Amino acid sequence: MLERVISTKLFGVIITVSVMALCGCVNNAVAPITNKSSAKQRSVTLQRAGDPQKRPTDSRPATYKVRSGDTLYSIAWRFGVDFRKLATWNRLSNPNLIRVGQGLRLHAPRAQPRPPTARTNPRTPPTKPKLIKPSPAVKLTSRPIKWSWPADGTVKPATSALGTKGIEIFGQRGKPVKAAAGGSVVYSGSGLRGYGALIIVKHNEDFLSAYAHNDQLLVTEGTTVKSGQQIAMMGDSDAKRVMLHFEIRRDGKAVEPLKYLPRR
Numbered sequence: 012m013l014e015r016v017i018s019t020k021l022f023g024v025i026i027t028v029s030v031m032a033l034c035g036c037v038n039n040a041v042a043p044i045t046n047k048s049s050a051k052q053r054s055v056t057l058q059r060a061g062d063p064q065k066r067p068t069d070s071r072p073a074t075y076k077v078r079s080g081d082t083l084y085s086i087a088w089r090f091g092v093d094f095r096k097l098a099t100w101n102r103l104s105n106p107n108l109i110r111v112g113q114g115l116r117l118h119a120p121r122a123q124p125r126p127p128t129a130r131t132n133p134r135t136p137p138t139k140p141k142l143i144k145p146s147p148a149v150k151l152t153s154r155p156i157k158w159s160w161p162a163d164g165t166v167k168p169a170t171s172a173l174g175t176k177g178i179e180i181f182g183q184r185g186k187p188v189k190a191a192a193g194g195s196v197v198y199s200g201s202g203l204r205g206y207g208a209l210i211i212v213k214h215n216e217d218f219l220s221a222y223a224h225n226d227q228l229l230v231t232e233g234t235t236v237k238s239g240q241q242i243a244m245m246g247d248s249d250a251k252r253v254m255l256h257f258e259i260r261r262d263g264k265a266v267e268p269l270k271y272l273p274r275r
Contacts, residue, residue, distance in 0.1 A: 071091075071117045073118060074115060074116055075114070075115050076112060076114055077113040077114075077115060080201075080202040082107070084198050085202060085211065086115065087263060088203065088221065088260070089203055091263060100118070101115050156215070157238065158192050160189075161220075162180045162186065162187065162189065163186065164182030164245075165180070167181070176258070176265045176268070177268060178256075178268050179255070179257075180255040184226055184253045185245065186245040187241045188225060189239050189241050190212055190237065191212075192238045193236060194214040194215070195236070196210060197212070197213045198210065198211035199231050199234075206224070207249030208228050208246065209223045217262055218261055219260045220257070221257065222257060223249075223250075223255070224246060224250040226243075226248065226253075229242055
């Protein structure tokens with residue numbers, strides 16, 4: 012009987028020790044690692060410096076202060092803008108009248124919000140609108156320009172100091188530089204960096220032509236010139252060798268001159 016009681020107590024002690032040991036193991040166990048791939052993550056978009064989404068669509072500054080020797084046409088040429096837009100943006104009724112120190116807007120002004128429309132009185136019977144027969148659209152066209160070569164010499168496609176299309180005609184110093192078509196001289200000077208002694212001729216409301224790196228300018232602003240008339244003498248002003256840099260622009264944008272000049 013005494014042996015049975017001792018055996019029973021011993022068995023209880025063994026069970027108690029086993030349970031305590033098991034609990035200690037559980038407490039020292041390493042917590043399970045959560046699978047990170049199943050965790051919900053918030054995506055973050057990094058904006059790198061120079062990201063094309065953040066680049067300005069136009070490198071022109073907002074305004075330009077008129078300097079001595081500038082004309083509206085030379086400013087428009089410098090920034091690759093149609094002179095008509097430049098005049099409209101700045102409310103210039105006469106594009107030939109600008110003054111030194113005047114600030115000119117180089118971008119179109121923001122559109123003004125429309126005023127709220129007046130509400131109609133529901134009690135007032137609506138009147139039937141009067142039908143007006145639309146007049147045929149009038150299309151403004153310029154007379155076609157008959158282009159001619161502005162100088163003699165070896166021709167090479169080129170890019171101007173402003174990154175626009177053009178051609179270089181290599182020749183000898185003092186050789187004649189001629190107007191490629193009739194028109195009016197709207198700039199004659201050396202105010203555009205990279206062009207040297209420069210002449211710009213306005214042919215009509217759409218086309219301008221430019222003659223750069225001259226040695227001597229023979230016409231002044233406001234002079235009317237004929238096609239083939241000598242306007243300058245070939246030189247190397249602001250250039251590495253004697254040449255004529257020639258450009259044609261249509262609506263303020265440079266075009267390929269060889270598409271307009273006659274074949275030689």
